[in-house]
Amino acid sequence: MMKDRYSRQELFKPIGKDGQKLIKNKHVLIIGCGALGTANAESLVRAGIGKLTIIDRDYVESSNLQRQQLFTEQDCLDQLPKAVAAKVHLQKINSSVEIESFVMDGTSTNLVPLLVDVDLVIDATDNFDIRFIMNDLIHKYNIPWIFGSCVGSTGMSYTILPGTTPCLNCLLNAAPVTGATCDSVGIIAPTVQMVVAHQQVEALKILVEDYSSLRNKLVTFDLWNNLYHSVNINRSKKDTCLTCGENPVYPKLTYDAQTKMEVLCGRNTVQIRAKREIHLGELAKQLSNIGIVNQNEFLISLNYDEYRIVIFRDGRVLIHGTDSTEKARNIYYQLVG
Template identity: 40%
Template sequence: MDSPDTATRYSRQVRFPLIGPAGQERLGAARILLVGCGALGAGLAEMLVRSGVGTLVLVDRDVVDATNLGRQSTYTNEDVERRLPKAAALAHHLAAFNPLVKLVPCVTEFTPATAPELLADVELVLDGTDNLETRYLINDLCVRAAMPWIYGACVGSSGMTANIVPGETPCLRCLFPDPPPPGTLETCETAGIIAPAAMLVASVQAAEALKFLTGARAAVRRSLLRFELWPWRCFELGAAAAPRADCPCCAERKFPFAEAAASSRTAVLCGRHSVQLRPASPLRVELGVLAERLARFHQVKQNDWVLHFEAEGVHFTLFEDGRALLTGVNDPVAARTLFDRIIGT
C-alpha cells in the first residue's frame, strides 16, 4: 500500500488551531538534533517524526540492550539480538512510521570534537541523554551559539525538564552552577525507573519542541518543571526567571565544558554494567580488518556498524569511531586492562 499523502497524514495536527497549515509547513522545514536515543530520546524521536519534523539528526554512543526493552519505545528483541547501535535501530524503525522525514543516524558520542558537525544547520537541540557531562557540554555549546535546547531528565518515578533559551531563560548553569561529584546523584541503575516517568518528560519536551518549531515562541514554557508520579507531586519553579547575572556561562561567557578535551577516556554507562573506552584522539577503524584478526581467537559477529565478541566473560562491542563498549565489567581500570590485552592499543 502506498504511503498516505502529506495532507492526510498530518490532518489532525493541522486542524489544531495553534499549529495550523503555516505551523506544519515550518515544522516540515526544521532540522533538529537529538542527543541520546534512550527512553527520553526514543520517545521524543517517535513523536517528532510522526508529527512531521523536516530533518532529525540522531546521535547515540550505545547499542540496544535487553534492559532497555522495559521502557525505551520502538526497540525490539531483534535489535538486542543483533546488538544494533541505538541511533541506527531507531532510524530504521522511525523510517517505517514516516518516510517523509529525513533521518540522519550518527553512531558516535557527543563530544567537543564531534559536536560542530552534528550541530550544523540545526535550530533546536533536544536532550535525551542520561548523563550530566553531556548536558553541561550541550549547555555550553548552545549558550555560546545562542541556540535553544530542551533539557530533560528522569529517574525512578520522577522527571524534570526546562526550555533553555539563551539570553531569555536561565541556562543549566544558572539552575545548577556546577555538576555534582560523580556518584552523588541517583541513576536508573541505583533508583530504577518506570517507563511512564520517561514518557511524560519526553511528551512535555516534544510539546515544547512543537511550539519552537512551528513558530510559537511566545507560548514556550519558561519554568523548570519537576514532578513525581508515585506518589504524585508536581512543582513548577521560576516561571518569570531570567538568566542569572553571575552565571559563569550566560554572564561571564566561560565555556569550560565546550573547551575541554574529552575529559576522560573511560565512562561507566548508566545502568548497564558496562564501561565505554574511547580513543585518545579521533580515528576511524576498519572493522573488517579487525574482525579478521580477532576471528583467529574469538567468535566474532559483525553488522553494518559494530563488531562484537565475548572474551573472559566480558562482551566486547567495537565501533568504527574507535570506541569500545565492554559489558560485564564496572571497573574502568579492569576494562582498560582487558581491552589492551585482547585488542591492543
C-alpha cells in the same frame, strides 16, 4: 500523498496550516536515542518535522525493550546501534521526513558540524558529561535546547533559551538532581512518557515560533507519589556564569574538560574513547583466535574471560563486567592495541 495526514494537528489553532508549514521546514537534533530519544523522535516524525538528526553511542539490548518504544526483539538479537535501528523504524512511520543517524559519542568537536542549520536540540542523554558539553555548545551557537531527565517514577523538564533563560549550570545549582540512574533504581515507562510530553509540547511551540507560549518554569514530578511541581528559577541566572553570563568562556568545550575513559554509572561497564577509526573486519579476524566474535557493519563483540567487549567502528570500546578503568585499560590494550 496522504494530504490529510496532519489535518488534526492543523485544526489545533495555535498550529494551523501555517504552523504546519513551519514544522516541515525545521530541523531538530536529538542527542541520545534511548527512552526519551525514541519517544521524542517518533512524536516529531509523526508531527511532520522536515529533518531529524539523531545521535547515540549505544546498541539495543533486551533491557531497553521495556520503555524504548521504537525497538524490537530483532533489533536486540542483531545488536543494532540504537541510532540505526531508530532510523529504520522512523522512516517506515513517515517516509517524507529526512532522517540522519550517527553512531557516535558526542563530543565538543564532532557535534559542531551537526549543529549547522539546527533549529532545536532535544536532550535525551543519560549522562551529564554530554549535557554540560551541549550546554556550552547551544549557548555558543544560540540554539534552543529542551532539557529532560527521568528515573524511577520521577522526572523533570526545562526549556533553555540562550541569552534569555538560566543555563544548565544555573539550573542545577538551583535544583540539583540525585545520582540515581535507571540501572541502579529502575524506571517505569509512564515516567518517560510524561517527560516526553513536556518536551514535545515545548518543541512544537518553538517549531511554530510561538515563543510567548513557552513554559518559563522547571517542571518536576513523581508519578508514583502523585507529586507535581512547577518552579520559577529565572532568578538563578548568574551574570558570572561561565556559560551564560556576561563573559562566557564555555569551559566544557576544552579538551582537558572532556572524559576519555568513563565508568558508565550503574552498568558495571567502562567506556573508552580513542581518536581512531577501527577496521572491524581485520580486528574481527584477529579476535577470532580468542573467542567467538559477533559482527555487523557497525560493531563487533566477544566474550573475553568474564568480560563482554563491544568495539565500535569510531574507536569506542565498551568493556562490560568491570568498573575499574585500570582493568578496562589493560583489556583494551590487550585486544585493540
